[in-house]
Every structure is written in structure tokens, then in C-alpha cells.
Amino acid sequence: MPADDGELRPGEVAAALPAQADAGLFFIGTIRTPWHTRAECPKRGSRDGPICTIEVDERWRLALTGLAAHPRVQVLYWMDRARRDLVLQAPRRTGKIIGTFALRSPVRPNPIGSAVVDLVAVNGTTVEVRGLDCLDGTPLVDLKPDRTTA
Amino acid sequence: MPADDGELRPGEVAAALPAQADAGLFFIGTIRTPWHTRAECPKRGSRDGPICTIEVDERWRLALTGLAAHPRVQVLYWMDRARRDLVLQAPRRTGKIIGTFALRSPVRPNPIGSAVVDLVAVNGTTVEVRGLDCLDGTPLVDLKPDRTTA
Numbered sequence: 019m020p021a022d023d024g025e026l027r028p029g030e031v032a033a034a035l036p037a038q039a040d041a042g043l044f045f046i047g048t049i050r051t052p053w054h055t056r057a058e059c060p061k062r063g064s065r066d067g068p069i070c071t072i073e074v075d076e077r078w079r080l081a082l083t084g085l086a087a088h089p090r091v092q093v094l095y096w097m098d099r100a101r102r103d104l105v106l107q108a109p110r111r112t113g114k115i116i117g118t119f120a121l122r123s124p125v126r127p128n129p130i131g132s133a134v135v136d137l138v139a140v141n142g143t144t145v146e147v148r149g150l151d152c153l154d155g156t157p158l159v160d161l162k163p164d165r166t167t168a
Numbered sequence: 169m170p171a172d173d174g175e176l177r178p179g180e181v182a183a184a185l186p187a188q189a190d191a192g193l194f195f196i197g198t199i200r201t202p203w204h205t206r207a208e209c210p211k212r213g214s215r216d217g218p219i220c221t222i223e224v225d226e227r228w229r230l231a232l233t234g235l236a237a238h239p240r241v242q243v244l245y246w247m248d249r250a251r252r253d254l255v256l257q258a259p260r261r262t263g264k265i266i267g268t269f270a271l272r273s274p275v276r277p278n279p280i281g282s283a284v285v286d287l288v289a290v291n292g293t294t295v296e297v298r299g300l301d302c303l304d305g306t307p308l309v310d311l312k313p314d315r316t317t318a
Contacts, residue, residue: 026309033227033257039192040307041246044277062315071191074269078205078277083203083267094280096191097178103232118235119224119311127194127228128309130244132282144245 029115031106035127041116047143047158048073049095054154056124063151064131070135072145072158079143082161086140090164092146095131096157100124131156134164179265185277192224197224197293197308199245204304206249206274212307213301220285222295222308226232229293232311241297242313245281246307250274281306283300 026032032155035168050071053059068092084090104125108115118126135149145161176182200221203209210217222243224232235241256277258265270277285299295311 024170031230036194036227039189040195041193041248042189043191043193043240045190046277057217077186078255078269080181080183081196081268082270083256084270085267088270092282094278094282098191101195107209115233117235119228119232120232120234120238120313122312123316126242126310126312127196127231130280130310131270132244132312132315134315141298160276160280162272162276163270165272165282165284 020085027108029106029108030104032103033105034102036076041157043096045096045157045159046078047072047117049150049152049156049158050151051150052152056153059150059153063135063149065136065149067148069138069146070150071149072142072147074145074158076143082140082143082145083092085161086137089137090134090162091137092162092164093133093135093147093150094160095152097124097152098157098158099153102127102129130159132133177258179256179258180254182253183255185253190249193246193309195246195307195309196223196228199300199302199306199308201300201304202301206303209303210301213285213299214284215299217298219288219296219298220300222297224293224295224308226293232290232293233294235295235311236287238313239259240284241287242314243283243297243300244283245302246309247274247279247281247302248307249303250276250279252279265296280309
């Protein structure tokens with residue numbers, strides 16, 4: 019994995035970030051997973067992986083109406099521990115210098131993660147899914163039916 | 169399509185939005201498409217659709233390094249004309265009242281669109297793709313290799 023809060027590795031390049039944001043995100047819930055460090059996270063979520071729990075804020079309860087009809091759901095989340103200024107990265111796995119947009123690394127100008135997961139159950143404001151790979155406590159940004167099954 | 173700036177339709181319900189944002193997005197470029205109104209946009213992007221052009225800001229030029237090796241790319245964008253407070257919507261197409269998270273409507277607390285497209289070419293800071301369905305001028309939020317081909 020690339021550096022996310024430490025020094026640049028050889029070959030990595032950072033850009034100056036814009037002085038201010040262009041739009042604001044509302045965190046709409048919290049994702050609960052078994053993984054508490056980046057090292058523990060699977061590189062890629064698996065349909066055979068553990069059930070993870072998405073706790074949606076009460077404010078958005080009604081917005082879950084009908085979600086249970088969709089077997090596959092896209093989850094967007096905010097990878098809030100990653101630095102945002104790298105344009106070239108040296109992933110530990112390959113060591114090869116590569117552009118940020120050619121990687122799915124959390125290190126990117128807008129650290130939004132996207133996963134398509136199997137929906138297990140919707141209970142009130144709790145959504146159980148399989149196939150996530152993010153850290154416990156990750157802020158939720160969006161849920162929508164997977165495009166290919168919607 | 170649901171209301172995005174007008175009155176609520178019968179059965180639609182809005183939530184009070186949080187007083188402030190939890191995180192800030194940087195717009196990293198602009199998407200150019202042939203569609204200037206929501207009515208003109210295809211409901212779903214097609215691999216047979218027109219080539220659309222993604223203009224990435226100069227600041228992020230190096231971040232495109234290596235992207236051209238990926239035949240399929242995920243594009244995240246900001247649907248900046250949509251209202252954000254609906255929890256129940258009545259899509260014009262069906263008229264059925266349904267929760268926001270059970271729809272891919274632009275009307276949602278965080279109006280982030282996600283599309284997986286065919287990469288046609290990368291020329292400097294311009295990325296040509298097929299398969300988008302968003303409005304001309306839509307702000308770009310992220311580019312990453314499609315998970316299934318990365």
C-alpha cells in the first residue's frame with residue numbers, strides 16, 4: 019500500500035491541493051467491519067467474506083425503503099485516513115511508480131471508495147452485506163442498487 | 169425522473185439536511201457530453217454510445233500516468249443540479265414511491281454518480297471514454313481502474 023500519512027517514497031510526487039473544497043459531503047452512516055488497520059483489510063472484498071454491518075443514520079431511515087429488493091448494492095464510503103495530494107505513487111506491492119488514477123489506492127484527491135456487495139439483510143437502519151474490504155468505522159457516503167441488477 | 173429542483177410530488181418526503189458538511193470534495197476536471205438537459209441524457213450509458221471527453225485539471229496531469237493500460241475505467245462525478253434532501257421519491261417512470269437508496273436517481277444526500285466506461289484514449293489531460301450518461305459540464309470527482317479488470 020502507498021504511504022498515507024508518512025513520508026513520500028522514492029519516485030512519489032505530491033501536488034498542491036486546492037485552497038478550498040468545491041462541494042461538501044454528508045456522512046450518512048458508519049460501516050462496521052472486522053478490520054481495524056489497513057494491514058488487516060483484505061485487498062479486495064470477497065463474496066465469501068464476513069458479513070459487515072452498515073449503520074445508516076436515523077435521518078435517512080426512509081431512504082432505505084425498497085433497498086431489500088436488490089441482491090447487489092453499490093456502497094460508496096469515505097476513506098478518511100488517506101492523504102489526498104499524491105499524483106504519482108509507489109505501491110508497496112509492486113514498487114512501480116504509477117499515477118493515482120491508475121490505482122484504486124485510498125490515496126487520491128477525493129478518497130471515495132466504491133464496492134459492489136451482496137445484500138444480506140435490511141433491518142431498520144442496519145444493512146448487512148458481504149464483500150466489503152474497508153476499515154471499521156469508515157464513514158458511509160451512499161448506497162444504491164448495483165447498475166447491472168437495478 | 170424525480171423532481172430535482174421543484175415541488176415534491178405526492179408521496180415524496182424530504183429530510184432536514186445536516187447543518188454542515190462532514191468532508192470536502194475537490195472537483196478535479198469537467199466531463200463533456202452531448203447532453204445539455206436531463207431529458208436528453210440516456211437513462212443508462214451504453215458502450216455503443218458517443219465518445220465523451222473528460223478534461224482533467226492540469227494539477228492532476230501526472231495522476232493519469234498508466235491509466236491508458238486499463239480498458240475499463242470507473243468514473244465518479246458530482247451531479248450538481250440535484251436536490252439532496254429527499255428520502256422517498258416518486259420517479260416519473262414508475263410513479264411508485266421508493267426510498268432514495270433503492271434508486272440510482274441523482275437526487276440523494278451525496279449526489280455522486282458512478283459509471284464504468286470503456287477507455288478510448290488518453291491524450292495529455294484529456295480522457296476519451298464511451299458509456300457515460302451525465303450532463304455536459306458535470307464536475308469530475310475521481311477516475312480509477314474498474315475493479316473487475318484492475
